[in-house]
Amino acid sequence: MTLLQVKGLGKSYNSETQVLKNVDFEVNAGEFVSIIGPSGAGKSTLLRCINRMVEINEGKVIFDNADVGSLKKKELRKLRTNIGMVFQHYNLVPRLTVIENVLHGRFGYKTTMQGIMGRFTEEEKEHAFMLLKKLGIEDHAYKRCDQLSGGQQQRVGICRALIQEPKLVLCDEPIASLDPNSSKVIMDHLKSITTDMGITCLVNLHQVEVAQDYSDRIIGLRKGEIVFDGPSKLLHEDQINHIYGTELRELITV
Amino acid sequence: MNEKKMRKSRMQTVVFLLIIIIVTYLSAAITEFNFLDGLATIPKALGWMAGNLLITAETLERLPAIMEKLLETIFMSIAATTIAAILSIFLGLMGSKTTKVNNIFSIFARLIASISRNIPVVAWSLILLISFGQNSVTGFLALFVGTLGFLTRAFIESIDEASQDAVEALQATGATYFQIVNKAVIPQSLPQMLSWILFMIETNIRSATLVGILTGTGIGYTFDLYYKSLNYNAVALVTITIVIAVLIIDSISNRIRRVIL
Numbered sequence: 001m002t003l004l005q006v007k008g009l010g011k012s013y014n015s016e017t018q019v020l021k022n023v024d025f026e027v028n029a030g031e032f033v034s035i036i037g038p039s040g041a042g043k044s045t046l047l048r049c050i051n052r053m054v055e056i057n058e059g060k061v062i063f064d065n066a067d068v069g070s071l072k073k074k075e076l077r078k079l080r081t082n083i084g085m086v087f088q089h090y091n092l093v094p095r096l097t098v099i100e101n102v103l104h105g106r107f108g109y110k111t112t113m114q115g116i117m118g119r120f121t122e123e124e125k126e127h128a129f130m131l132l133k134k135l136g137i138e139d140h141a142y143k144r145c146d147q148l149s150g151g152q153q154q155r156v157g158i159c160r161a162l163i164q165e166p167k168l169v170l171c172d173e174p175i176a177s178l179d180p181n182s183s184k185v186i187m188d189h190l191k192s193i194t195t196d197m198g199i200t201c202l203v204n205l206h207q208v209e210v211a212q213d214y215s216d217r218i219i220g221l222r223k224g225e226i227v228f229d230g231p232s233k234l235l236h237e238d239q240i241n242h243i244y245g246t247e248l249r250e251l252i253t254v
Numbered sequence: 255m256n257e258k259k260m261r262k263s264r265m266q267t268v269v270f271l272l273i274i275i276i277v278t279y280l281s282a283a284i285t286e287f288n289f290l291d292g293l294a295t296i297p298k299a300l301g302w303m304a305g306n307l308l309i310t311a312e313t314l315e316r317l318p319a320i321m322e323k324l325l326e327t328i329f330m331s332i333a334a335t336t337i338a339a340i341l342s343i344f345l346g347l348m349g350s351k352t353t354k355v356n357n358i359f360s361i362f363a364r365l366i367a368s369i370s371r372n373i374p375v376v377a378w379s380l381i382l383l384i385s386f387g388q389n390s391v392t393g394f395l396a397l398f399v400g401t402l403g404f405l406t407r408a409f410i411e412s413i414d415e416a417s418q419d420a421v422e423a424l425q426a427t428g429a430t431y432f433q434i435v436n437k438a439v440i441p442q443s444l445p446q447m448l449s450w451i452l453f454m455i456e457t458n459i460r461s462a463t464l465v466g467i468l469t470g471t472g473i474g475y476t477f478d479l480y481y482k483s484l485n486y487n488a489v490a491l492v493t494i495t496i497v498i499a500v501l502i503i504d505s506i507s508n509r510i511r512r513v514i515l
Contacts, residue, residue: 051426053422053425053426076428077428077430078428079428080425080426080427080428081427081428083426084426084427085423085426085427087419087422087423089419090419091417091419091420091422091423092420092423093420093437093438093441093442094417094420094442095441095442095445096437096441100437104423104424104427104429104437104438105427106427107424107427107428107429107430107433107437108427108428108429109428110433112430112431112432112433115429115430115432115433115436115437116432116433116436116437118437157423160423160427164427164428
């Protein structure tokens with residue numbers, strides 16, 4: 001079943017540079033898809049067009065049979081509850097506790113007043129603790145987020161995305177600020193979101209090897225255009241070189 | 255930066271220092287301010303202070319009346335600051351880049367801030383004195399207007415500094431504007447905002463004296479009355495009570511600041 005369709009998507013922030021050009025792809029429910037490409041290729045913009053954190057200029061994004069570009073404010077809010085997002089810099093509120101940050105993921109389902117008063121049902125709280133336990137950070141539930149390590153903070157970020165009960169999780173370079181060990185933990189968790197919970201994942205990655213190890217499918221983006229789209233095992237050295245415009249030898253750092 | 259550029263910038267520093275010295279000298283010469291004459295008057299002035307600004311047992315009898323006025327002034331400063339702070343939070347939210355609703359509100363908030371801030375509190379006192387007459391509302395309003403401008407400006411900066419990241423994350427979950435403000439923006443900028451409010455309370459207690467002299471309210475008025483009736487002993491007493499009050503409030507707010515930051 002197709003969950004997400006992107007048709008002829010184009011985006012430019014100013015008249016000189018076109019960030020995305022005629023991007024076309026589809027994502028089926030339950031897929032784990034990585035988007036790779038050099039910095040500035042438009043990976044982040046592409047993800048943010050899907051939940052319309054940036055406005056779409058050309059083309060269409062269809063998520064779960066809804067045309068994202070034409071949604072009104074309220075409908076857009078409803079759409080966003082179905083799409084979780086994980087960020088490179090975790091984007092938590094550092095002065096609040098872990099559990100508070102996780103529960104922030106429920107705001108989309110609440111009225112403004114309920115959100116401001118912090119009214120959450122028992123089920124929501126139990127769900128939050130269940131998720132914290134699943135990601136192995138339930139001991140830190142009442143700690144302030146700025147006391148946690150990067151890897152732990154990213155797990156809080158994942159909990160916040162999952163408590164939305166989303167159909168799709170967008171991950172914008174989730175491991176770019178983490179050390180190799182934490183990166184592995186985070187990638188394993190993300191993978192299990194898809195395999196255990198059946199939630200579709202769309203992940204921006206810098207690391208080609210990580211993308212090959214974890215994803216069912218890889219999309220290669222270069223200068224705003226898709227230059228590769230296929231199963232990860234079909235991604236060979238020439239295609240990588242084409243995506244990054246370099247020899248693989250020069251990619252030691254990624 | 256190469257060697258040539260470095261030498262050039264060193265030259266610029268020297269030239270700049272020379273200019274400052276020349277300007278200072280010229281200013282003194284034009285206004286006929288003689289530094290040595292100025293120095294020579296200091297011992298005499300100190301002598302006058304020692305001779306006249308003495309607190310005698312007789313003046314201490316006036317202490318209860320002075321204390322009453324002082325407390326009135328302190329409470330007025332606190333009220334002016336807190337009420338201005340509440341309004342400033344809204345103006346700050348309207349004015350900040352992170353949380354602005356639209357550009358018109360943002361410009362409006364910044365305009366109010368800069369008008370009320372850039373007219374000095376002395377000028378506000380005199381303007382309001384004419385329009386409201388001599389009563390404590392005038393003093394209150396003069397402090398209020400200046401505080402509003404300053405705090406709005408400070409809050410805009412605090413909110414801008416509070417990271418945009420969390421706001422983005424909450425937007426992506428489908429949270430509404432007020433949920434985002436209340437749960438992401440305010441928690442992050444609150445300690446800084448409180449710190450600014452405390453700073454403003456201190457500042458206002460200090461300027462309340464001056465505003466009081468100008469608008470005829472509070473401890474400033476008491477000071478002015480004793481001063482004009484040549485009762486210098488009482489003037490000394492008023493001054494000392496003000497200094498002590500400011501010191502106490504400084505130390506209290508420092509302690510609060512240490513707890514919240």
